Amino acid sequence: MASHTAASLKVELNERGWRLTPQRETILHIFQNLPNGNHLSADDLHRRLQDQGENISLSTIYRTLKLMARMGILRELELAEGHKHYELNQPYPHHHHHLICVRCNTTIEFKNDPVLRIGAKTARREGFHLLDCQLTIHALCPPCQQALGLP
Amino acid sequence: MASHTAASLKVELNERGWRLTPQRETILHIFQNLPNGNHLSADDLHRRLQDQGENISLSTIYRTLKLMARMGILRELELAEGHKHYELNQPYPHHHHHLICVRCNTTIEFKNDPVLRIGAKTARREGFHLLDCQLTIHALCPPCQQALGLP
DNA sequence: TTAAGTGCAAAAACTTTGCATATTT
């Protein structure tokens, strides 16, 4: 869960018989330069790559996102938009969780160390190797409570 | 987040200008009779309804699942299969979280009250009305660690 | 009565796959 350089990514890939390609390196860079709190869908990433003149196919993007999520480099977020979003899987103290309004999709990030510790402990107890731990809270934001006439 | 009867569901729907239809009642029953720890995708639910001779269209199922999730009656789970699953949103002490192997999709449920309290507190602090709170842990199970030759 | 809900079929959105070609190790 440490931050990656192209070199360390290469090592980690090679250990598993995989390869460092220019596409994978470019995609990693995009995420590393993403302002904190941003996250991209496959399509967002594709567009962003095209904007900077990189032509990487959507297939490769999907394959790379899944690979990096399984390696623990990216975390896969299920926000409210109906498709997955990805962001760098940052270690403590940057690690965070999400509070989401199910009506308007407003999303608030928050940090919580105890939850992170509980997640780590739970995985360890079951013998699992932790990749990511996210608390997702579904709720109604104040304006949406109003709109629904909730007490 | 209390358990629902057809009558209380009706009240809650009517309060918001919505209606209790036979389809909605039938769907609620399916979930109420689901053994603890089970969860259904839209398609699972559709098949299950057909098996018991109920003809409810997939459109209605999708619309109902979303509605009930937004009301806090069902919780929407993002497990690893690539589509949503739903289960009854049960209050403490039945409330639970999920530990998922990203490689083989093995899923383990676990309970954790502190996380639930943290979720409730976080929502309250932001003025949100809590609907659901789920800790999702992505990890590699022991066999999959082996298969990948992890130390 | 009338606003909301349903079913159908069609479309949309998102993701995966087969295969020929290119590239990393």
Added chain:
DNA sequence: AAATATGCAAAGTTTTTGCACTTAA
């Protein structure tokens, strides 16, 4: 050289939508 990765186009899955009809309140 051998195995992995890519790009393309095509197909697959899951979910949403428009519309005419039905139904709960």
